[in-house]
Amino acid sequence: MVMDSPRPHEPARRDLDLLVWDAPNIDMTLSSILGSRPASSDRPRFDAIARWFLSEAADHEVEGCVFTNVHPTSAVSLRGWIEALRSFGYAVFARPKVHPEDDVDDAMLQHIASRRASHRLRRVVVASGDGRNFLAPLEELHRAGVRVVVLSFAEVAGYAQESPLIEFVDLEDVPGAFQVSLGRTRLTALPPDGGWFRPTRPMRALLEDSGPLEHPHPVPAVEAPAPAPAGEDRPRAQPPEVGEVGRVPAPQGQQARTG
Structure with a gap:
């Protein structure tokens, strides 16, 4: 050979x-x-x-x-x-x-x-x-x-x-x-038990803002319930669920995705 x-x-x-x-x-x-x-x-x-x-x-x-x-x-x-x-x-x-x-x-x-x-x-x-x-x-x-x-x-x-x-x-x-952890919002790297994202500024800072307050993204509309039959109480619409806010610690030893 x-x-x-x-x-x-x-x-x-x-x-x-x-x-x-x-x-x-x-x-x-x-x-x-x-x-x-x-x-x-x-x-x-x-x-x-x-x-x-x-x-x-x-x-x-x-x-x-x-x-x-x-x-x-x-x-x-x-x-x-x-x-x-x-x-x-x-x-x-x-x-x-x-x-x-x-x-x-x-x-x-x-x-x-x-x-x-x-x-x-x-x-x-x-x-x-x-x-x-x-x-x-x-x-x-x-x-x-x-x-x-x-x-x-x-x-x-x-x-x-x-x-x-x-x-x-x-x-x-x-x-x-x-x-130190950079405190990023890494929703694809959450720990199994969840974690917190801290606020980036105090809530009372909103009182110092001028003009109307606006949501960063539109709030999902809540679908109105169908009319209740006569004689029955009309059920109340439930507001959309709000997630908790805090800081997620940086994960350790995450595996890289390979091509």
Whole structure:
């Protein structure tokens, strides 16, 4: 039997697990989820992300890359963050943010293509909720035999959850990624015994609002009962059932959906 072997002028390509992180997208999404600029305790821990990534890499070569924009006014403050990332083993690609179109998506896709040419990609993890730019390239990678994982938040990464070719992992399900629960309304990740969602502001704040109060969504109409026969009491219509409100703790060890 003839064994396949690389030609002398074609060195064997090494297996690679690649993680690419879209920092502008993740930061924007986190701000949207929290409704405000994230505090340091609200931001993901990149050391925990690295440990999770390494947990399925076995002895294959690994590479973690963070792609970020640098506004002229934030260059000094970002230096410490970038140095911390490098100390965790991440390479960092930084692009000046001078114009609105100065994004990092093209650089991320180019890097994935470059690594695909130089290595045999085994697993690609993309941390981004941007389906417009990543859906088609990632599905094409899957068809080429690469395991593809999207790491983001369920609220924005519908493209990954709906694709049968892409695995999705919610960032808050990565062990140790956040110091505190983000307090999100994750109705698809409720504990078996239920849980609470806390109010986002005091009820008495409604008295400070000007103008008529409006429901965020129309209240379901209650169907009027049929007229009661003569001589019988008319039954009263029952109001729609109202669910309790509180906070649900982040689930532990949720399994990712696979394509």
